[in-house]
Structure formats: structure tokens, C-alpha cells
Amino acid sequence: MTPQSEDFSAWYNELVVRAQLVDRGPVRGTMVIRPYGYRIWELLQADLDRRIKEAGHDNACFPVFIPESYLRREAEHVEGFSPELAVVTHAGGKELEEPLVVRPTSETVIGEYMAKWIDSHRDLPLLLNQWANVVRWELRPRMFLRTTEFLWQEGHTAHIDEADAMRETMWALDTYAAVARELAAMPVVAGEKTAGERFAGAVRTYTIEGMMRDGRALQAGTSHYLGTNFAKAFEIQYQDEEGRLQYAHTTSWGMSTRMIGGVIMTHGDDSGLVLPPRLAPYQVVIVPIGRKEQGEATTAEARRLGAAIKAMGIRVHVDDNRPQLSPGFKFNDWEMRGVPVRLEIGPRDLADGVATLARRLPTVEGQGKETVPLERVPEVLPQILADFQAFLLARAEKFRDDHTRAVDSWDDFGAQVSGGWALAFHCGRTECEDDIKADTAATPRCIPAEGPAEEGVCVKCGRPSPYGKRIIFGKAY
Amino acid sequence: MTPQSEDFSAWYNELVVRAQLVDRGPVRGTMVIRPYGYRIWELLQADLDRRIKEAGHDNACFPVFIPESYLRREAEHVEGFSPELAVVTHAGGKELEEPLVVRPTSETVIGEYMAKWIDSHRDLPLLLNQWANVVRWELRPRMFLRTTEFLWQEGHTAHIDEADAMRETMWALDTYAAVARELAAMPVVAGEKTAGERFAGAVRTYTIEGMMRDGRALQAGTSHYLGTNFAKAFEIQYQDEEGRLQYAHTTSWGMSTRMIGGVIMTHGDDSGLVLPPRLAPYQVVIVPIGRKEQGEATTAEARRLGAAIKAMGIRVHVDDNRPQLSPGFKFNDWEMRGVPVRLEIGPRDLADGVATLARRLPTVEGQGKETVPLERVPEVLPQILADFQAFLLARAEKFRDDHTRAVDSWDDFGAQVSGGWALAFHCGRTECEDDIKADTAATPRCIPAEGPAEEGVCVKCGRPSPYGKRIIFGKAY
Numbered sequence A, B: 001m002t003p004q005s006e007d008f009s010a011w012y013n014e015l016v017v018r019a020q021l022v023d024r025g026p027v028r029g030t031m032v033i034r035p036y037g038y039r040i041w042e043l044l045q046a047d048l049d050r051r052i053k054e055a056g057h058d059n060a061c062f063p064v065f066i067p068e069s070y071l072r073r074e075a076e077h078v079e080g081f082s083p084e085l086a087v088v089t090h091a092g093g094k095e096l097e098e099p100l101v102v103r104p105t106s107e108t109v110i111g112e113y114m115a116k117w118i119d120s121h122r123d124l125p126l127l128l129n130q131w132a133n134v135v136r137w138e139l140r141p142r143m144f145l146r147t148t149e150f151l152w153q154e155g156h157t158a159h160i161d162e163a164d165a166m167r168e169t170m171w172a173l174d175t176y177a178a179v180a181r182e183l184a185a186m187p188v189v190a191g192e193k194t195a196g197e198r199f200a201g202a203v204r205t206y207t208i209e210g211m212m213r214d215g216r217a218l219q220a221g222t223s224h225y226l227g228t229n230f231a232k233a234f235e236i237q238y239q240d241e242e243g244r245l246q247y248a249h250t251t252s253w254g255m256s257t258r259m260i261g262g263v264i265m266t267h268g269d270d271s272g273l274v275l276p277p278r279l280a281p282y283q284v285v286i287v288p289i290g291r292k293e294q295g296e297a298t299t300a301e302a303r304r305l306g307a308a309i310k311a312m313g314i315r316v317h318v319d320d321n322r323p324q325l326s327p328g329f330k331f332n333d334w335e336m337r338g339v340p341v342r343l344e345i346g347p348r349d350l351a352d353g354v355a356t357l358a359r360r361l362p363t364v365e366g367q368g369k370e371t372v373p374l375e376r377v378p379e380v381l382p383q384i385l386a387d388f389q390a391f392l393l394a395r396a397e398k399f400r401d402d403h404t405r406a407v408d409s410w411d412d413f414g415a416q417v418s419g420g421w422a423l424a425f426h427c428g429r430t431e432c433e434d435d436i437k438a439d440t441a442a443t444p445r446c447i448p449a450e451g452p453a454e455e456g457v458c459v460k461c462g463r464p465s466p467y468g469k470r471i472i473f474g475k476a477y
Helices: A008-018 A035-054 A069-071 A075-084 A107-117 A162-182 A230-232 A258-267 A292-310 A327-336 A347-352 A372-400 A410-417 A430-440 B008-018 B033-053 B068-072 B075-084 B107-117 B162-182 B229-234 B258-267 B292-311 B327-336 B347-352 B374-400 B408-419 B430-440
Strands: A023-026 A032-035 A063-067 A086-091 A094-103 A126-135 A148-158 A191-192 A204-211 A218-225 A238-239 A245-247 A249-256 A284-288 A315-316 A341-345 A354-357 A369-373 A404-406 A421-424 A442-448 A472-475 B022-024 B031-033 B065-067 B088-093 B094-102 B126-135 B147-161 B189-192 B204-211 B219-226 B237-239 B245-247 B249-256 B283-288 B317-319 B340-344 B352-358 B370-373 B404-406 B421-424 B444-448 B471-475
Touching: A008 A023, A008 A258, A032 A035, A035 A126, A035 A148, A035 A162, A035 A258, A035 B126, A035 B352, A063 A069, A069 A075, A069 A094, A069 A107, A075 A230, A094 B088, A107 A126, A107 A148, A107 A230, A107 A249, A126 B327, A162 A191, A162 A204, A162 A218, A162 A249, A162 B008, A191 A472, A204 A258, A204 A372, A204 A442, A204 A472, A218 A258, A218 A472, A230 A249, A249 A258, A258 A347, A258 A372, A284 A327, A292 A315, A292 A327, A292 A341, A292 A347, A292 A372, A327 A341, A341 A372, A341 B022, A347 A354, A354 A372, A369 A372, A372 A404, A372 B031, A404 A472, A404 B094, A410 A421, A410 A430, A430 A442, B008 B022, B008 B258, B022 B421, B022 B444, B031 B033, B033 B126, B033 B147, B033 B189, B033 B258, B065 B068, B068 B075, B068 B107, B075 B229, B094 B237, B094 B327, B107 B126, B107 B147, B107 B229, B107 B249, B126 B204, B147 B162, B162 B189, B162 B219, B189 B471, B204 B258, B204 B374, B204 B444, B204 B471, B229 B249, B245 B421, B258 B374, B283 B292, B283 B327, B292 B317, B292 B347, B292 B374, B327 B340, B340 B347, B340 B374, B352 B374, B370 B374, B374 B404, B408 B421, B408 B471, B430 B444
Parallel strands: A284 A315, A284 A341, A404 A421, B283 B317, B283 B340, B404 B421
Antiparallel strands: A023 A032, A063 A094, A086 A094, A086 B088, A126 A148, A148 A249, A191 A204, A191 A442, A204 A218, A218 A249, A238 A245, A341 A354, A354 A369, A421 A472, A442 A472, B022 B031, B065 B094, B088 B094, B126 B147, B147 B249, B189 B204, B189 B444, B204 B219, B219 B249, B237 B245, B340 B352, B352 B370, B421 B471, B444 B471
């Protein structure tokens, strides 16, 4: 496999297939998510869905086909999405009177139904979410990161006023940041997008941005305050307490299978994937070693131990049905597939009543391999997995901080964004953002919510910064 | 609302919208599944997904777009599905070189990848499942029952031989029957389809059929043994233990949002939905009664009781934010929406320390309303809900048996299928099935697995029956 250090892009493209996360689909830019990759999505989905429901949202399901005319009702929205649309023109053996767009996102169709369901201020807030596939025709597809079809959740909510809608927008952003940190061990930066990077039709767009191990940024979730733009396009109105007709303020927010790509590029190394335990399909793999009778004895013990570990609520896999492969091959294989903890049981281990425990990476608490008495294995694993999860987050945080620097000169800027993020002052003009992108391929990732207040002049054009703080620039996926 | 007894079809169409299960989509034949309907699907999905995983299947995700050429590789398959296809001809602002079909089912694309992933007998069985949306252009759409887009799971598996594939086919059928009985309280009949009713491309198709309250049959899940048809079309081959190349035997099986329609039509009545507790979004609703201070006291008690009930793991809703509506309106509303148990707390109840408990239907164990001491409510509910679930199943079973009759004359046949199922001998010829359908609108629903062995002659044409038992005829959804 191409080493990460040599060609990050080739490393990624080879690894996602080799680790059986995904296969190239039959149509350009599409992907087949294989069980090992889909399980990561299911684990993320279960956690995010719980948070969405606990905050009072209801899941629903809107149609995948949207009449083309719906998109045209919001001018910026149609302009933003038109180039990426897939269009159904024939169905049931006939040409359709109106072409149907395969949803690239669902603000329009959901707006149409919000208008139908909302009459009074009592019907607000209306808090909807759906788990769905969406289609955006991509010119430069990349597995998980930019695929023609991807899976996501899209939250769509309607509120009585801007204040309530903004609370919702920030709730979604905070929730995404928490999911990224706590599950994916991705220490994301949350902040607002500049005007040039806003969602088509939004008043304000917020993002979480993670740093990948090549120093590039990955936008890993976005939350939009849509103001009354879609409410006006779709007549989403309510009677207020005085009986006056008012436009609702709406939001939308989404997190997608792109997160899987984020996990791969935040933690992976030359040996392959490194999966955070909370998203690992298998948190622990047990490899029994030995031939014939010895192999039977270690396999029996591996199965017994597997059952004991499973009873602890840990996702464990016993590698007991590939006798044709050598132990060394299996070790490499599970390393490449990113399993956090490997347990080896050889004949000598069995005689000594121990298992050899190998972490995917040495951590602060444990350097590489160690032996653990068999009967203690189930009880020590929860802490080892928790430590490993925490270690990955801390390591990624350090990596990001090591590759982020405040820069004030244009020369420093170019050098910094070649392998990391630049914290710089910017004038806020979209033309200037375009110039920076043309020169360096870097774009403004976000106006970080947590950045300290500072005044300064644009790193590119010298005009004063309107943001009151430095913003983050980096090359992006 | 139109009474069920007066016009079953109008009753259904009005009820699904009124109960907020669904709304008509913007494109003909599509639906918007609203939160109350989607929750039913989520409850069904969670249970079925658990069973699928426990039996060793892995979830995956295949693309929604399938190259048109894939469908053509299996001759019967393309013939069966061609009239129902939606086709993407343009994407990214250009006409596509090859049109893309929006998946009507995924045997073809999954077959392509099975061929890629299977080398050796060690790779078998390959047990895959996906939860997905599929599109079939329907001429006579009906919410949940026949919609242009619907949600389902589709299992796709590959096996070493017919015996193993048939075990899988029957496992899926048994699982569907169990889900229908245990969750939906639908006493389905399981059996094989006749040749004329087989899935396009299958060697054998099995079905579960439920009887709706108008006497019609609903096919509620199907499981197909595909033989080597798709294996040959997509080159799904493996090396056996002797190193010879063999075709795999494949299966596919699906259950869909159609089940929600089955629940509605199996249990509903003139007052509206009747939901089996295991699929009810709200198993219990609490309605506090009273104005001003009295209302505040009963509402406080309702919330306290709601929390205690929720702590029992019961899905409960407190109707505490619609002060503008009368208690009578709320009672009717929750009845119409099929909530199994309603608890009313009025000022007098509160003074007496009781709640009034009303089942959606009188059952064997409880006739209509009764009063229950407030502190005992949480503990009595699990049994009341279990009894209600069992009552619905028993009632549906009795209804089905009361409306099923063995018939041996053509006159009796016509009368019987006008409001129920006929158990009749049939010659097995597809032309004869077509004649019966033309005359009576009835079709063979299945060759029931559990029917007693009997010989006889065709109820329509007098030729001998090849089935060795009576088969079920009925009008179908």
C-alpha cells in the first residue's frame, strides 16, 4: 500500500477499498458502502439519532423526487444546486410532463409541507429530521468525501422568530461538534462560514472543521439559519398570538457519510486505518494461534473469551474461520482495518493462562504489547478502550495545534496553508477570497466561534478586517 | 370521516391523512411519511433489523442508480420491471451516455458486487441486507400500499447450494411471519406463490398474506429463491473444495412500508386507527381535564404520572399543550389516531386519587373504561398493553377464519372471494388463473405451507390440481 507520508491521496484511495469499507459503484462517482464501512455509519447514526430525538425532533420521510419547479422558487438555492442535479425525465415508459430532480437536499419539498402543516404559533417550533440518500453530481468524486450519492441526516425546523431559529442552528452545530469529538475523536473547530462559503439560500451558515493528517480541512457538518428566505418562497406562515400572519424562520443542518472519510484521514497511518473505539465495528479482535490440537485449544479459548467480552457489551470478533492464513497475515490485516485492540492467544499463552494484548497504537497508558491474565481480560478492556479513544482525540488535537499558526504576511500565509491552517485577518470580500484561492488553493474555513478578539488588516489585500478576530484558512476537501 | 363499513377504500384514504400518518407527495403516487407514521416504521425496523443481524446478516448500502444494462442481463427480471422504471437521463447539466435506472429492487447491482467479493466456498454464505428507498412507477398508487417510492429492507444472500439457499429463503419467510404476528398482530398465512405470481427472475417465491377487514388479501413480505438465475447473469461463482468453479445459489427477500397499510386495514374501525401496542408511537396518552387551577392541578399530576410511566419503558404522551381544545375533542382525536390506552385525569379523579383508563377497544380482560388508583397505573399498564396486543391478534385471527371457506363450486367461489378468501383446488395453469382474475378479480394468494393434504379438481376448469392441497384465492391489494 502507498504510504500516507508519500502520497496521502493515493493512500486514502487504496485504503478505503483494501479495508473493505467501500467499493467504487457502477456509475461514476457512486460508492457501494460495504458492511465494515456501513457499520461505522450505523454507530454514528444511532448516537446522533438519539441526540436529535432527545432534543424533541421527529423523524419523517420526504420524497426523493422533487418537481424541478420547486427548486426555482428560491433564487440562490437553484443557482447553487443546478449544476449538480440528476434529473428523471422518463418514468413508467413515458416522458414526464415535468422533469423530476433527485433531491440534492430537501429544503424545498419540506418547505412546501411545512407551509401545509403550520397554521398557528402553537404549531411552532416544528422540528423535523430525516435520514436519507441525496444526489449531487460531482466532478471530482472521492469515496465518502464527495460522492454522487451519499447518506446523511437533514434536520429542517421552523420557528417563531430569529432568536428561536438561531438557538436551533447553534444547537445543531454544538451537537455535531460533540459527536465529532466524542465518537470520531475529531477535535473540530466550530464557527461561521464567510459570505462566500454560505449554503445556497442561507442567511448564515455554521460549520465544524476538522484537520486531516495532511493538514487539509474537512467540513464535517453544517448548520444553516435560513431566515425567512424559504418561508417566503414556500409561504410558511403562522398566525401569531394577535392573529397577524407572520413568516416562520427556518433552519436546516446536515451530517453525512463524509464523516467516515474524516475518521480515516484524522487517525489513519501507514499501516492503515485507526478506528476510534466508539465507531469501530470491532473494538477487539481475538486471533487464536497454533496448528492442529494446539489450534483447536486456542480457538476454543478464543471463543470462550470472545463470549465473555461480548457479555461486557464490547464489539468483539473472533478470527476463527481462516485457517488457511498465517497469524502474521491476520495481525497485519486487523491492523490495516484499524481494530483498536487485538488479543493473541498462542499455545504458550494458553499454558501460561494469559493473552497477548496489542493496541493499534502505543498510547500514554500502554506501550504496544503486553500480556494480561485471561480471566482479567474482560474487566480491563473497557478502560483500555476508553483510554485509546481519549488518546486519539488528544493526539489529533496536538496535531492540529502543531499545524495551525497565526500568520500576518502573505509569504508566511502560502507556506502555512501548504501543510496546515493559517489564522489570519481577512477583509471579508468574496473577490479577495477568490484571489487567495487562485494563488494558494486555500479557502476561509470558518470564523472560529472561540477565537480571541483581535483587530488587524487583511493578509492578502491590507484592507481592515470586519470580523474582530482572525479567521481560519486552509486547503479543503 | 367515511365509515369503514360504507366505503372501505374512502375510509382508508381519509384516515391515513387525518391520522397524520402520511400526506400525498408533490409527485403523483409519492408520499410524505409524517412523524406519526414514520415512528411505526422505525419500531418495525428496529425489531426486524435486530432479527436480521442476529441471524448473521450484515447491513450495507448499494447505489440508488443502476445502469440500464444491468437490468437487461436477467431476461425475466427486465421484462417484469421495465414498465415501472424511473430513468435518469440527464445529470450535471449534460445528457448521460447510458441512462440510469432508479432502483426498483437491487438484485442486479448487488449481483455485480457479489461476483466481485466471492472467490471461494469459504466466502459463502454471503449474507447482506440493506434498508433503502426504491422506486416503482405505479399506475394506481395508494398510500403505503403501492407508492411510487417506498422504504423497505432487501436481503440478498449467496449460498453454496440449493439446500442452503432454501434454508435462507424459509428463514426470511418465517421471520416475516413472526414480525407480522408479534409486532403488527397480523395473523398471516405463509406459503409459496404459484408460477404466475412469482417475482421476476425467481425460481420460487414465498409470501406472507394477511386478511384486511374488507376481506381482501395483503401480500406483506416476500422471500425468493433465485436459483442460479442471477448468479449466471452476473457471474457469481466460487471455487468449491475440489477447486471447481460453481455458480452460487442466491436469495432475496423484502418487507416494506406497505406493512403500515396492513396494520391500518387489519385493525382499524369506524372510529379510526387501532394500533397494536408494539408498533404504537404512543402506547398511552394522558389527558388532563379541567380549567384554571383545577386544570393546573390535573396537568401537574398528568406530567408526574407520565414520567412514572415513561420510566417503565412505555411510550407515553401527555396531551398538555392544547388548552384551546375540549377533552371530548382530544378523546376522539386519540381514538382516531389509534392509541391503545387513554388515561383521563379530571378534578374528581384527582380528588379520589384515581385515573380513568380507557382502552381503544373493549378486550376480553377489560370492558371499556375503568378507574385505577393513580399509584397503581404504572404497574398495571404492561399487562394491559400485552393483553391488548394479544386481543388484536386473536380478533384478527377470528376475523380471517370467519371469512375463509373451502369452496368446490364456481358459484360459491365468486360469492366467497367477494368478501373473503376461498380455499379451492386449482389446476395450476397461468391462463386459468388469468380467467379467474378476469371473472372475479381474485388471484391465487399462496399455496399455504400449513394446508392439509387433499386432492381435487380445479374450481374453474375441472382439471386435476397439482398442488396436493387447496390454495388460497382472494382479491388483493
